[in-house]
Amino acid sequence: MVFYCQRHCYETKYTTKVVSCKPAKIDVVVDGKKKKTACYEVTFEDTILFPEGGGQPDDRGTAGGVEVVRVVRRGGEAVHYLAGGLEEGATVTQEVDWTRRHDHMQQHSAQHLVTAVADNLYGFATTSWYLGEAVCHIELHTGQVTEEEMAKIEDTANQKIRESTPVTIAEYQASDPRLIEIRTRGLPEDVVGAVRVVSIEGVDANMCCGTHVDSMADLQAVKLLHTEKGKAGKTLLFFVAGSRLLSYLGECVSRERGLNTLLHSCPADHTRLVEKNQKELKGAQKSLREALKDLAVCEAKTFLGVEPRPPAFFHHRHDGDNDYLSAIINEINDESVLKVLTAGEDKGPGILVVHGPPALVAQIGPRVCEILEGRGGGKTRFSGKVTRLGKRKEAEKYVLGALNGSVKET
Template sequence: MVFYCQRNCYDEEYETKVVSCQAAKLDQVVGGKKHKVECFEVTFEDTVLFPEGGGQPDDHGSVNDAMVLRVIRRGGEAVHYLDKNIEVGSQVKQVVDWTRRHDHMQHHSSQHLITAVADNKYNYATTSWYLGDSICYIEMDTPQIKPEEMKVIEDEVNQKIRNCTPVNITEYDAQDPQLREVRTRGLPDDVVGPVRVVTIEGVESNMCCGTHVRNLADLQAIKLTHTEKGKGNKTLLYFLAGSRVIHYLTECLSRERQLTTLLHTNPSDHIRLVEKNQKDLKACQKSVKDSMKDIACLEVEKFKMQNVQEKSTLFVHHRRDGDLEYLGAIINELNDETILKLLTVGEEKGSGSLVLHGPQELVSALGPKLCEILDGRGGGKNRFNAKVNKISKRGDAENYVRAYLADKRSES
């Protein structure tokens, strides 16, 4: 079946009759997790809301005061999932989310155009494509698309837009021999009724179920952004069209203005200054790293001097701005396996790291308990490493270790 939305792509509203309505559950992604949503599965005599298919996502919108959660095609029917019950036999008004629909039309027609030009110019066949909320790409059967080839493709598709090239949609009987001359990647097995062919005049004809612009001028512009390596020695060609080009340019200009303010220079000098800042930062990081090693050596030297009289077998140390490399430097500098080292780093009111190093029997016995006190997880034999969430409890951890060692001494 060919739906009203496919024959009247620019219509935003449509009145029709409810054929069926029943309670249902729909998988919806909320906060990155799938949830079962209670809803109603509804069919109509016809629909202005496009059901997902041909690589194009479904339409959103409303039916009277009910929100449309999803629309899918099931054989010759368009199945709508609504958030409210609706009376069977009633006359209703369907309304399309036009911003979403028009965006899909622009990008679907752009995909057809890019596919045709890439194939005609370089014999790069399209194997699939993806239309997302923020990104779109076409998977092409080639290991690479060179920058100069991208420029040729981009120049030609935009010339077709400037030429106001018409786009026509024709319906054929499934057995019509003319369909043999039409580009296609195959039709789903459950497709019934006429076969739609989308023709960009002078460019190509392609079987397609999606919604399209009536003239390439409605695409405004196409920008090929970049390529990525795909699976099976294929290439993903990313693109933007229509309103997304303007939105992307607006975001780029906003970032450029912010960088101009931060770097105190004009846009043409941004890259040079960022590279200089990166070089300076790398030098500073090396200097800090060397300084932390020096501090680690001084802390060990201080312990050794104090320990001449005390003869302690426990070295406790914490540094707020340290890291695991700093703690490793302390262990290496002290270089004494007989001394138990209780070392921590991290902000007072936050998470951090714990390293317990020394005699294996002590480390194995104390490590898990210290994780319990500091709310962390870790492991190790003579060197127990752990990520902890309550670095402020390190005083309790030290008291536990000292009490444990005192009990050990009394037993011996």
């Protein structure tokens, strides 16, 4: 079935009747996790709300003033999931979220255009595409798309946009022999009724169920962003078009202004200054590592010079790392000395190393790690990642108690 939304892509309101309404539950993503949500499953005589299909997400909007949270196609029906129920047989007005709809129309039509141009120029067939929330990508059946090829595809596509190339939609019966000549990746098995063919004049004709612009001029422009290696010798080509391109450009300008302030420079100097800062940062990090190593040696020597020597060496440094702790162990160079070393945020997460007599390490390491709320392992050297370095005093008290207990036992 071809729905009202597919024949009238630019309309935003439509009055129709409720055919059925029943309670239902659907998965809704909340904070990145799927959650079962109660709603109502509603069908209408027809709909202005596009059900997901052809790589295009579904529309959002209202029906009878009730929020529509999802629309899916089930055979020849468009099934709507609403936040509230509607009376069966009632006449209601559907309203589509035009900003979302128009964005999807622009991206989908841009995909048809870029797909056709890439195929016409270089024989790069599109095997799939994805309409993301921020950018879209096309999967091309080629192992590589060069910068020169990207530039040519983009320039050719934008020329068709500047020419206001018309876009038309025709309907055919599924048995019509003319469909054999039209490029497509195949019809869905559950297709019902007429088959829609979207044509970009002089460029492309392709079977598609999605909503589209009526002129390439509505895209304003298309920008190819970059490529990534896909699966099995394929390449992902990323793009934005229309209002999404303007938003993308606005975000780039905002970031550019921020960099102007941070780098005290104009955009032309950003790359050079960032590379300079990275080089200086690497040098500073190297110097810091060397300074920490020297400091570790000093800490170890200070401990070794204490008389009488304490039963254990407890040490923590907030800006230390594994190399720093290892330097202390290497400088003391005595396995008979129990060393309980930590590094990281004074009251937050960090690392733990317990080194010394194997029997003591095996006994004390896991318990200290437990007190500091972490996980780890090891025999002569117990290493772990912990989350509560603020409990170091509690861990130290346990270690000293354990040592006193072991002395009494001997």
